[in-house]
Amino acid sequence: MSQPAGTAGRLPPLSASEILDEVLEPSPFVKLRRRIFRNYSFLIGTVIILAILGVALAAPLLAPHDPYEQDLSARLHNPFWHEKKFDEEHLLGTDKVGRDYLSRLIYGSQVSLLIGFTSMLISGFIGTALGVSAGYFGGRVDMVVNFIINTRLAMPVFLVAMSAVVVFGASLTVVILVLGLFLWDRFAVVMRSITMQARDLDYVNAARALGCSTPYIIVREIFPNVLSSLTVIATVEMANAILLEAALSFLGFGVQAPTPSWGLMLNEAREYMFFSPWLLALPGACLFVLVLAINLFGDGLRDVTRDQGR
């Protein structure tokens, strides 16, 4: 409309790369790469996750001190932004028994990532198995799986997780198992509905007509369809597991002392809320950044894979 009369109807000039696209259809890989580099939340999320993963893997090299080593003569030293009671040995200060806070925060990333990842694997396996079989077989199987999902949703996760920890004793393994056995509901719900749609696709019917076995159809024909949604839910559930572990450890029903878990560090710092609030601020900020990065990565991944064909 704003174009001068003489140019009406003519196309705006194309840039070099656009002309190239006109002549040569870009390969799917190029298209994917472009979508990735235009998606800031995906990029930011990926960079932060890789950074935290790097810190967790290189913890022995990065940590200035042993995270378990107590030094009662150096209790509650302040971090670097305080003028007084700060010594250069401990950049982020020390906790109530004189352990180097920076080292504990660094090792804490291992605990969060380990618990988040392994319990996500367990819950992902359970949820996908239930959801795919409900969606593929339908009928009775679907009814039973639906009932199991609804029963699971009716259980107050946090309270039941706490009771399970009381009954089986608190340890890293118990926390991972409890979270893994409880957080599969979203996997099951989404996998079920996607499988239902995929079940009636032409090439799935074709495979059935060719006489392929049911496991073969599920693994080779159905599974590629659910894979991208599966990864997105996996990120959500990993973030969820990390937050729940922190909350459990914060209340004393999770990982036990002296393990450097961010949730447990918050628990130990509670009594120093008034005079050393940074003891509370730092582990929580780490948790926040990690969960934010995982969520950004998941949101970005959903956008990147959304219109990708299969």
Place this chain on the structure above:
Amino acid sequence: MLAYTLKRSLVALMILIVVSALTFSLSHLATDPALTIAGENANQEDIEAIRKMYGFDRPVHVQYISWATRALAGDFGVSYHYREPVSDMIAGRIGTTMTLGCSAILFALIISIPLGTVAAIRPNSFIDRVALFFAVIGQALPTFWFALMMIIVLGVWWRWLPISGNTSWQHFVMPTIALGYYATPALMRLTRAGMIEVLASDYIRTARAKGLRPWKVLFKHALRNAIIPVVSLAAVWFGFMLGGSIVIETIFNLKGIGWLSYDALLRSDLPVVQAIVLIFASFYVVLTLVADLLNAYLDPRISVR
């Protein structure tokens, strides 16, 4: 509709039976309650006597049935630690938790519905992006850490609000925000998506073409329809919030049933824990049942399936 109602209610009842059986067997198979009651210095004879007195020597399913029939009448047994009837302990505290839960869900709705509506009027606008930004931040903020930071800033530094107890309405302000904000991202996104869909529909175009005032179109015609799924999601979230109240009540020393369950777990006081699990589960089941029936009533296609 009647058949659908009956079917859904039956499923809801079965869910409650399974949940209660699971929690009961978990606590009775994996631990010996007689040991908990007897305490550390008890000898073998005392433990045997307690086992007989409480009926722990019977098979688990017999114990479950006798527990469940009494629970139906509102009798959840006696607390191992306080030696008080569990139902009395819960009755005295459930009001606090309900107040907290209701105010938290109201807080979440008051924030998320206007924000979602404004975001939907102009998708991808500045306001929409700001709302999305806060949703992303809110979803990543650990509830209990947010509560602790609020205590430090609002309670300790600025001294605006009391930090523990439940004697006045001010005591509920921080817990309400801490529990409520976590539900806002989900509710806001649903309001936004619903409003965008409704605003694109034919009857809104008709209302606009008739020359109705924009605000009237927005609130009287559009929001009314877009809000139905939001309300049913809010009902589900209310159920989740009761679970979340454990952490919040513990942090703010708000003595509702969330705090009670924490206290009971510290003392392995299983009758109390079982009763609270059952109450939370019933709330969730009843709320989702009501939401489902409401949806089926508003959209008759659902009940025909």
